[in-house]
Each structure stands twice: as structure tokens, then as C-alpha cells.
Amino acid sequence: MHTAVAQKPNVDSILQKVAIEKDEDKKVDLLVSLVSSEINNDPKWTIETGLKLLNQSKSENDNIELSVAYSFLGQGYRLLGNNIKALDYHHKGIAAAEKSNNLSVLAFAENQTAHIYKDRQEYDKAIDIYLSATSHAAKGKNEKIKSWGPLNLGGVYLSIGKLDSSLMYSQRAYENALKVNSIVDNPYLYSNLGGVQSKLGNAQLAVSYYNMAISQSIGSKNIRYLNIAYTGLAEHYQRFNQQDSCISYAKKAITVVKNTSFFYLSSKPAQLLTDIYEKNNCDSTLKYSKIFKTAVDSLTSVKTNQQIQLMTFEEDLRQQEVAGEKLKAEEERKLNIQYALITLGIIVLLTLYLLLSRSFITNAKLIEFFGVVALLIVFEFLNLLLHPFLERITHHSPILMLLALVCIAALLVPFHHKVEKWATSKLVEKNKEIRLAAAKKTIEQLETKVDDK
Structure with a gap:
């Protein structure tokens, strides 16, 4: 030494x-x-x-x-x-x-x-x-x-x-x-x-x-x-x-x-x-x-002992309250993540139903709307999931946190556009098939009426 x-x-x-x-x-x-x-x-x-x-x-x-x-x-x-x-x-x-x-x-x-x-x-x-x-x-x-x-x-x-x-x-x-x-x-x-x-x-x-x-x-x-x-x-x-x-x-x-x-x-x-x-x-x-x-x-x-014991008790109590608040915040975060996943699941299932259902024609604007909602939910889900990690690596710097979230959004938006384009094309194909099937059925009905005459 x-x-x-x-x-x-x-x-x-x-x-x-x-x-x-x-x-x-x-x-x-x-x-x-x-x-x-x-x-x-x-x-x-x-x-x-x-x-x-x-x-x-x-x-x-x-x-x-x-x-x-x-x-x-x-x-x-x-x-x-x-x-x-x-x-x-x-x-x-x-x-x-x-x-x-x-x-x-x-x-x-x-x-x-x-x-x-x-x-x-x-x-x-x-x-x-x-x-x-x-x-x-x-x-x-x-x-x-x-x-x-x-x-x-x-x-x-x-x-x-x-x-x-x-x-x-x-x-x-x-x-x-x-x-x-x-x-x-x-x-x-x-x-x-x-x-x-x-x-x-x-x-x-x-x-x-x-x-x-x-x-x-x-x-x-x-x-x-x-x-x-x-x-x-x-x-x-x-x-x-x-x-x-x-x-x-x-x-x-x-x-x-x-x-x-x-x-x-x-x-x-x-x-x-x-x-x-x-x-x-x-x-x-x-x-x-x-x-x-x-x-x-x-x-x-004796007086010093009493005061220090009191101060120690108060500090221990404060530490317990802080730990309780952290635990409550963590439980709320987990609950919010679950809500986000449930909501996202409902929207995905509803979108798939609209894409795959052959019983009616779906407006493309509806798919676009659900796509935007899904994008926002995915972004919020990732924010909740990654927030503790981002806080740790950015040391709670607001600017760095914002930059990290912007980077996440920059990755999500192109992916969203690709998925939306795919879903829209599928929807157009489905609508065409429904219209074509409806047209064929109409023609068949007309032909049947002509034959009856």
C-alpha cells in the first residue's frame, strides 16, 4: 500500500x-x-x-x-x-x-x-x-x-x-x-x-x-x-x-x-x-x-440513546414506505403491461376476423384505424416493458429517455407501414372475392329466372 x-x-x-x-x-x-x-x-x-x-x-x-x-x-x-x-x-x-x-x-x-x-x-x-x-x-x-x-x-x-x-x-x-x-x-x-x-x-x-x-x-x-x-x-x-x-x-x-x-x-x-x-x-x-x-x-x-432510537425507527419506517411505494409502482406497471397485451390481443383478433371473414365487405379505413391503435398500444407496451431498463442506462436523463423512445418509434413505424400494407392488400383481395362471389350468385339467379320463363 x-x-x-x-x-x-x-x-x-x-x-x-x-x-x-x-x-x-x-x-x-x-x-x-x-x-x-x-x-x-x-x-x-x-x-x-x-x-x-x-x-x-x-x-x-x-x-x-x-x-x-x-x-x-x-x-x-x-x-x-x-x-x-x-x-x-x-x-x-x-x-x-x-x-x-x-x-x-x-x-x-x-x-x-x-x-x-x-x-x-x-x-x-x-x-x-x-x-x-x-x-x-x-x-x-x-x-x-x-x-x-x-x-x-x-x-x-x-x-x-x-x-x-x-x-x-x-x-x-x-x-x-x-x-x-x-x-x-x-x-x-x-x-x-x-x-x-x-x-x-x-x-x-x-x-x-x-x-x-x-x-x-x-x-x-x-x-x-x-x-x-x-x-x-x-x-x-x-x-x-x-x-x-x-x-x-x-x-x-x-x-x-x-x-x-x-x-x-x-x-x-x-x-x-x-x-x-x-x-x-x-x-x-x-x-x-x-x-x-x-x-x-x-x-x-440516556437522552441521546432515546433520540437516536427514535430517529432510527423513523428512518426504518421511511425506508419501508419507500420500498412499499416501489413495490406498488412495480405491480401497477405489470398490471398495465397485462392490460396493454389484452387490448392488443383483442385488436389483433378483431383485425384478423375482418380480414378473414367472407360474410361481408370491410372498409379499408377501418383496418387503417385499427392499425394505428395497435401501433400506439405496441409502443406503450414496449415503453412499460423497457422503462426500468431505460432509466437504468440513461440515469433518468429526460433527453436520453426521449431519444431512446424516438428510436423505438423509428423502428416501429416502418414495421407498422409494412403490416398495414399487407393487411390492406389482403383486405382488397378478400373484398374482390366477396364481390366476385356476389356477382356470380346474382348472375346465376338471373339465369335461373330466364330459364323459368
Whole structure:
């Protein structure tokens, strides 16, 4: 994995390019290029970037930009430890992403939402959302986003002790990051791999991964990832009964986020130190237990828990309503297709009856009328049948959808003319035969009358 430090993006320059970009996929690529180490380390920059993008998205009425703006704002407030406000923005981001019908953007929004539940150690909920994000990203076109879900799933599965799953997803994230030369999340990835190797008993390899995470975190000045790496290494040394090293790195983990917006990340190392000092150092035990309580309370107070549970319930309800509306729309589409087929079948049968019946003469104008009606029904049938496919390949672009329908009509009209010409000629032949038969019958009747006389 590369060791270079990611450059801070020029936000204003990128937003100008986003504003004039017409291609949806290229616009998503530009927006994803805003994702740098700052989005995981600098809440002020993240919120400011989100606000700039929010203002631009509203002036352009663009759901892709709106969704990414909400995701940035949610991430910024998450970094500040305000999970309630963060989750509110993330839910808005998912709703805007669903309206945009862009799967990469939806994966972006879902991935950021799942972070809230991961931070709160609600791992089952986090896994569900990360898996959804991973699925949507795989169907989308942006390559960078494809590594985010596996990266975070690696971390969550490590936390719940599912080492095989953690290693599998971490390796997948590593491979995806290599493809696109992405180095933003390397420290977190290395910490995950270090944790897996530590729990598997591979001490030397684990320390090597943690040291790479620490080195890159220091190089990018990412105190959040540095805290995660120090905490992981402290847990590793506790696991291998190296108490002095455990104490050293746990203290480093607390110190690096002291007096910062990331103070809530002190909970794990403070708990480690509290457990160590519990037996023989009352002063230190009291000190670190207070740090632990303060850090935990900032994330898991009763009021916060209640609000987040309510917001989660409301979002789940909204998702169910959206799924219900999609199912209803799909059922209506299938029903309309059936009606179109039934109507077309009736017209075809009626036309064939008029063409084949020898009992009366049919007006050619009637055949032309039925032909036009049949053409319209066939066009509507194809429109209903192909509409989901056309939406998917045109990304809901009205111009491209119109062009696709014009192409379908261009194919149908010549075919309609050929069928109409054939039907008309058959009708003329039938009418001639009926008239000829009628004339013969009249002549025979006249001859019979003459003979009688």
C-alpha cells in the first residue's frame, strides 16, 4: 500500500467543475475527490465543505450534490461527537440519494450513516447498513466508494470477534484501494489488519501493521486514526500480558485527543488503564475512570440513546414506505403491461376476423384505424416493458429517455407501414372475392329466372 500523504483538495475549484459537469458519473467522481484525510480528522473543514456544497446543490436543484452535502455535514458533526445532528443529516443524505437514483451516491450516504451505529457499538445495525452500502457500491460506477464498505465491515467484524470475516473484508478493501491508488484510509485499514493478526496470535505481524498505521497517521496529522492505532496497540499488549507497553500506548491514545473534539475516543484506552490500575493505584483508577465515564456519556447518554432510537425507527419506517411505494409502482406497471397485451390481443383478433371473414365487405379505413391503435398500444407496451431498463442506462436523463423512445418509434413505424400494407392488400383481395362471389350468385339467379320463363 502506498505511503504517500493525500493532498488537501481545492474545494472551490472542484465545486466549480461540479457545477458545470453534465455527466452524472463524472460529477460523482468529482464529488468523491473531495474525500481526503480531512473528512476523518477535521470537523471544521468537513462542515464548511458540506455547507458550500449544500448552497450550490440548492441553487442547482441537484439531488446528487445535495446527498453528498448532507453526508459531509453528518460526518462533520459525527467528528464533533454530536451523533443526533449527524444522524439527522445522514438520513437526509440517504433520502436525497434515493431521489437521485445514483447507486454510488446511495452507497456513499449509507456508508456514512453506518458510522454512527459503529461508533455507538450497535454493530448489528451498522453491519446491515454497511452491507447495503457495499451492495449498492458494487452496482455503481465509482471505484473509490467500492472499498469503503468492506473497509468498515472489516472494523466492525473485528470488534465482534469474527476474525475470518474481518480479514476477508479488510483484504477486499485493500485490493480495491490499490486499484484506484487511494491512501486516505490506510491507517484505519492497517489498524484493522493489526487487530486481526493480534487476535490470531501473530504478535510480530500485528505490531508491524500497527506501526504502519501510526506512521501514516502521524504523517497525515490524523489524530483520530492515531488514537485508533494507539488504542489497538495498547489492547494488543494487554492481550499478550505486556502491561508496561499497554499503559504507555493507552496514555498516548488519551493524550493525542485530549482537549480536542475527539475526546470521546478516550473511552477505550481509559477503560484499559482503569482495569490495570484498579488493584494497586487508587488515584490513577479514579482519574481514568472519570475520563472513561465522561467519554462514554458523550456518546451514550440516556437522552441521546432515546433520540437516536427514535430517529432510527423513523428512518426504518421511511425506508419501508419507500420500498412499499416501489413495490406498488412495480405491480401497477405489470398490471398495465397485462392490460396493454389484452387490448392488443383483442385488436389483433378483431383485425384478423375482418380480414378473414367472407360474410361481408370491410372498409379499408377501418383496418387503417385499427392499425394505428395497435401501433400506439405496441409502443406503450414496449415503453412499460423497457422503462426500468431505460432509466437504468440513461440515469433518468429526460433527453436520453426521449431519444431512446424516438428510436423505438423509428423502428416501429416502418414495421407498422409494412403490416398495414399487407393487411390492406389482403383486405382488397378478400373484398374482390366477396364481390366476385356476389356477382356470380346474382348472375346465376338471373339465369335461373330466364330459364323459368
